[in-house]
Amino acid sequence: MELIIHQPAEREAQRAQANREELAERIGRAIHENGTLQPLPGQGLYLSRRSSPLERVHSVVEPSVAVIAQGSKEVLVGESRYRYDSSRYLLTTLELPRVSQILEASPERPYLSLRLELPPTLVSAVMMEAGHASLRDHAEVRAIDVSPLHGDLLDAFVRLVRLLDSPTEAQVLLPLITREIVYRLLMGEQGARLRHLAMEGGYxxxxxxxxxxxxxxxxxxxxxxxxxxxxxxxxxxxxxxxxxxxxxxxxxxxxxxxxxxxxxxxxxxxxxxxxxxxxxxxxxxxxxxxxxxxxxxxxxxxxxxxxxxxxxxxxx
Missing domain, CATH: 1.10.10.60 (Homeodomain-like)
Structure with missing residues (x-):
């Protein structure tokens, strides 16, 4: 019985590891030099690559979700610190001045990541389709946090980067996968944070x-x-x-x-x-x-x- 119980968990762990490896391989193939690239202009998708840790970078970033395929990073907002790697994602729901620093990167294992912008209109539309059109929770929700990157959400990101090999398919399928990502974020532990991005009735x-x-x-x-x-x-x-x-x-x-x-x-x-x-x-x-x-x-x-x-x- 114990063996039967452990088998699904082991398969899920193997699937997640295979997805992380594919995500890193495809991002590394799409961006060859250090820097940030927008592979599909106008789609709100950004890829980054760095072959060494960086000093702190000051920036303001649009509402978005960020996933690291390889390496790790720390983001500071005010006095709060958020560290994440390939097992976690970062969700930001307001344009915040922040300080970020890549912590793990090398020529052999470069830092590889993607960031997907989340327009409030898109979040609102997915909310309505999912039956979350109203939100009466006025609790104070910080506009940035990290959470575990679980299987179905990770799988959606992998399918998203696969589209980089076919720009024609990407024109049709990328908006659909983006909506799926928004839906899975709404259903996840940061759903309340994301819902506040689109709501008119909260603070x-x-x-x-x-x-x-x-x-x-x-x-x-x-x-x-x-x-x-x-x-x-x-x-x-x-x-x-x-x-x-x-x-x-x-x-x-x-x-x-x-x-x-x-x-x-x-x-x-x-x-x-x-x-x-x-x-x-x-x-x-x-x-x-x-x-x-x-x-x-x-x-x-x-x-x-x-x-x-x-x-x-x-x-x-």
Whole structure:
């Protein structure tokens, strides 16, 4: 009897291992060089490859689900850390300033991953088809977390990357498999988190609006009182719910956006630190320098020089 009970579990484990190996093989075949590739433009699918661990990368990512086929990664949002590998997936349901770092990667076993964007309209449509059109749960749900990548969901991702060999089939089948992935996420342990992405009746739309306002006007002075009034919330409620969802206060959120944009301006537009600081809303250059060093570890221009040298070394 014990043997009969263990056989299905063993078969499931073997199936999962075979799927992970196929996922890594197909992603590795699709992206040969270090970097990020969008193999099917307009489909919201991104593949990444790295042959060595990286320093921390600051970014803002669209709502999406990320799966690692090989290697491991850590993501920091506010003071919260999320580590995942080929046995877990990362779900993000709001555009959050975050810091990510690849932990395991080598030329022999490169870091390989995929990220699939999750448009709220698509999530909402799948919810309605699955009979989850209403949600009365107003519990505070953090907008990012990791969960085990179980068999059926992993299998769907494998079938998704198989389509990379046939762009013609991908035009027809990729939207269907994407809907299946959304459905399985909704039915999984992060279903409540994903449902909040699309719902109109919960708190998330207020926070999503606040996030959008902050992203659009991050270079403008922030008035928490005015933002709360526009959203029909009290200041304390806005502060509490915003941090519950994003792991940051609105002010911390704005600061991250400002500093990340200043870094981009210095790198891509060759601005000096004072000019970049002014462009993103800082009136005091010394204040900007202190906050920049606090986030990135070194003063602005030294940081930019280091990044340029690292980029030059990797290109060479």
């Amino acid at each position: 998330t739309p207020h926070i999503a609006t606040a996030v959008r306002r902050l992203r659009q006007g991050f270079d403008q002075p922030l008035s928490i009182e005015l933002l709360a009034r526009e959203l029909g919330m009290s200041v304390s409620s806005l502060q509490h719910q915003f941090k519950a969802v994003t792991a940051m206060s609105p002010l911390q959120f704005q600061k991250r956006l400002r500093l990340q944009e200043a870094r981009r301006l210095m790198l891509s537009e060759d601005l000096d630190a004072a000019s970049a600081a002014y462009r993103v809303g800082y009136q005091d250059a010394s204040h900007f320098n202190r906050e920049y060093k606090s986030l990135f570890g070194v003063p602005p221009m030294r940081d930019v020089q280091r990044l340029r040298e690292a980029t030059g070394a990797s290109v060479g």
